[in-house]
Amino acid sequence: MERRIVSAIEVAKLANVSQSTVSRVFTPGASVSEKTRKKVMKAAEELKYQPNALARGLITKKTNMIGLAMKDIQNPFYHEVLGLFTRKLKEKGYSVLFVYTENEEIQQEEINHFLEYNVEAIIVTDALLSSNVVTRLTANNIPVILFNRHDKELMCHSVVCDNVNAAKRIGSYVYGQGVRDAVFITGKVNTSTSRDRQNGFIDFFRDKDTDITILEGDYTYEKSFHLTRNMIQKGHIPEVIFGANDITALGALDALKECKVEIPKKTMVIGFDDIKMSSWPNYSLSTWAQPINEMVEKAIDLVTLKDRIQEPELIKLEGKFIHRATTK
Amino acid sequence: MERRIVSAIEVAKLANVSQSTVSRVFTPGASVSEKTRKKVMKAAEELKYQPNALARGLITKKTNMIGLAMKDIQNPFYHEVLGLFTRKLKEKGYSVLFVYTENEEIQQEEINHFLEYNVEAIIVTDALLSSNVVTRLTANNIPVILFNRHDKELMCHSVVCDNVNAAKRIGSYVYGQGVRDAVFITGKVNTSTSRDRQNGFIDFFRDKDTDITILEGDYTYEKSFHLTRNMIQKGHIPEVIFGANDITALGALDALKECKVEIPKKTMVIGFDDIKMSSWPNYSLSTWAQPINEMVEKAIDLVTLKDRIQEPELIKLEGKFIHRATTK
DNA sequence: CTGAAAGCGCTTACAG
DNA sequence: CTGAAAGCGCTTACAG
Numbered sequence: 001m002e003r004r005i006v007s008a009i010e011v012a013k014l015a016n017v018s019q020s021t022v023s024r025v026f027t028p029g030a031s032v033s034e035k036t037r038k039k040v041m042k043a044a045e046e047l048k049y050q051p052n053a054l055a056r057g058l059i060t061k062k063t064n065m066i067g068l069a070m071k072d073i074q075n076p077f078y079h080e081v082l083g084l085f086t087r088k089l090k091e092k093g094y095s096v097l098f099v100y101t102e103n104e105e106i107q108q109e110e111i112n113h114f115l116e117y118n119v120e121a122i123i124v125t126d127a128l129l130s131s132n133v134v135t136r137l138t139a140n141n142i143p144v145i146l147f148n149r150h151d152k153e154l155m156c157h158s159v160v161c162d163n164v165n166a167a168k169r170i171g172s173y174v175y176g177q178g179v180r181d182a183v184f185i186t187g188k189v190n191t192s193t194s195r196d197r198q199n200g201f202i203d204f205f206r207d208k209d210t211d212i213t214i215l216e217g218d219y220t221y222e223k224s225f226h227l228t229r230n231m232i233q234k235g236h237i238p239e240v241i242f243g244a245n246d247i248t249a250l251g252a253l254d255a256l257k258e259c260k261v262e263i264p265k266k267t268m269v270i271g272f273d274d275i276k277m278s279s280w281p282n283y284s285l286s287t288w289a290q291p292i293n294e295m296v297e298k299a300i301d302l303v304t305l306k307d308r309i310q311e312p313e314l315i316k317l318e319g320k321f322i323h324r325a326t327t328k
Numbered sequence: 329m330e331r332r333i334v335s336a337i338e339v340a341k342l343a344n345v346s347q348s349t350v351s352r353v354f355t356p357g358a359s360v361s362e363k364t365r366k367k368v369m370k371a372a373e374e375l376k377y378q379p380n381a382l383a384r385g386l387i388t389k390k391t392n393m394i395g396l397a398m399k400d401i402q403n404p405f406y407h408e409v410l411g412l413f414t415r416k417l418k419e420k421g422y423s424v425l426f427v428y429t430e431n432e433e434i435q436q437e438e439i440n441h442f443l444e445y446n447v448e449a450i451i452v453t454d455a456l457l458s459s460n461v462v463t464r465l466t467a468n469n470i471p472v473i474l475f476n477r478h479d480k481e482l483m484c485h486s487v488v489c490d491n492v493n494a495a496k497r498i499g500s501y502v503y504g505q506g507v508r509d510a511v512f513i514t515g516k517v518n519t520s521t522s523r524d525r526q527n528g529f530i531d532f533f534r535d536k537d538t539d540i541t542i543l544e545g546d547y548t549y550e551k552s553f554h555l556t557r558n559m560i561q562k563g564h565i566p567e568v569i570f571g572a573n574d575i576t577a578l579g580a581l582d583a584l585k586e587c588k589v590e591i592p593k594k595t596m597v598i599g600f601d602d603i604k605m606s607s608w609p610n611y612s613l614s615t616w617a618q619p620i621n622e623m624v625e626k627a628i629d630l631v632t633l634k635d636r637i638q639e640p641e642l643i644k645l646e647g648k649f650i651h652r653a654t655t656k
Numbered sequence: 657c658t659g660a661a662a663g664c665g666c667t668t669a670c671a672g
Numbered sequence: 673c674t675g676a677a678a679g680c681g682c683t684t685a686c687a688g
Contacts (some may be wrong), residue, residue: 005389005446007681009500016657023683033657048464053444054382054391055681059664061333063382065445068426072411074604079407083400086428095441098396098426100414113423116381120332136376176678190535221608254610278603280549282582335665346675351667358668361673383665389681 004047013041026051055117066303067114069099069106071127075219075247077273077290078126081147084296085123094120094306104190105130108197111137121303123147145299148290150192155312159299161290162316163193163272167200169321170242170270170288177268177328179239180210185227185252187219187244194219194244197272201242213238217248224251232259236295237267246271246278246287253285253326269326284325291319334377343371354379367597381423385446394631397427397434399455403547403575405601405618406454412624413451416646420632422448432518433458441466447629451475457482473627476618478520483640487627489618490644491521491600495528497649498570498598498616505596505656507567508538513555513580515547515572522547522572529570540567545576545651546637552579560587565595574599574615581613581654597654612653619645
């Protein structure tokens, strides 16, 4: 049994107009008389007609599809991001062609996928692209947007939270609380987010009388949990642990709890992202909330606005500190 | 600047063959001489040619796109499900057209979206469809698969974990541990998953000397947390709390902890799904692991196998109990 | 405002 | 094994 597609021709016959007219009825802005429009709509309804987006895309070269690539990780932050993108793109009439990638870098294979379907832009979140992939895409006039990542080498747009500044302000806050022994647990060190947060934090303390210890994590809960526990078992109990993201901070928090360290009295814990779980009573983690609504909107603007910016643009947004039970 | 698409014609010119031949080179199984194939491939490489999936889909009526619809919820279980679907579908050469829906029921609007792009099947997870939407889809010969939901009224396939039986076995386990006072916290009561788990649990205890209390939750952590805390504050501390899913159980667990109830000595806690967080040391939640790998595979088989089953099929898979720190 | 016609980039019988 | 041609379902100048 073949899938039967009702075409504009059938509607045209039923409505006694030409196929062109049917097409016009379904093209916003085309001139059709009200009478004709009604006649056509009635026939279309009857036949359950629906314009074929493929045929339309073929001729207009506007597919209304956006490629979204994401790396497969545990961070619920990206789940929220995905939800926002999908919804807001739909509002603007775009569909999302979705790809999960298992590699740190988006592969040519996945990009080809997008290319075959003629997506109008590619949004990459929590993953990177090699520069020749970007070059190729840009040559094809397909804008690429890095979300929550940036890379100076790459000729593409980026939308990020101002991680450096956020980390500085966190540093300033804990210093004000009297902290003289701080730990930063990194995420994956090759990510700009982890680097920026680390640099901002260190930078604030540059000429202060505070010890900063950097522990190399990988954005997983488990790694962070073990790093923290090891540190405590070696006798080092810092006054604050700042995790490169919430998941990292949560791992540290649980390790502290297991070791019966008083929180926040003895040790404060701060994360980054403000994922849903951080607000759970059991955790009540202080964290930096990324302004993901605005971030997603900016990203979408970059791909949908009429006159696209050609120069790679780096958009930084602020966000804010959320004070909960793990800070004084 | 227009997006320029390299077409088969350009490749044909460069390789000195007809456009049909170029097409054949890119059609698996078509007969082309090795010599011609090489010549064409070389030209294609040079021009960075890529067959246009839209044009191909238009003529073959095989778009290789699968529509995936999901409701916007906090449960990381669905994040894992999404990841598995995307990866496994890609392996089989399918793309995923993704839609998040905010409503309990997938709307006509979203389905139209899928229809316009001529998806070959629609997979719906954690959401429902109205029966006339399904009828319309089936009439168009587009198979619909409910994942982790089922509905007898609907003429579509379903892939679920055998929730009734799993809940029975959980009942049997805790009864064996001497439990005579059990609480079940439901999820959204209009979901088959919550209903089945509840029914299985109750069913096991039908003629046993055990009190069963049903608390109506909604699959959120917060609701479950408050339900549990209220119950404890009223003086009712049951011997086991079985949550309709892990998030629900986690909410209950945190409430118990806050009230200093000994776990699992005084009260055991059991969830359902085995999301990643359940294995975190701080929680170490006992739960029922759904066999999501197999479930996803079965679902994909249903849509990709050559001779599709016409009769709506309900596939039930077992899964297994994961014993952790919240049970004796 | 409306119709006839060309064309988007492909696949696939049909010949040879 | 290969080419010429028809056609998938649409949009869009071009006339009228």
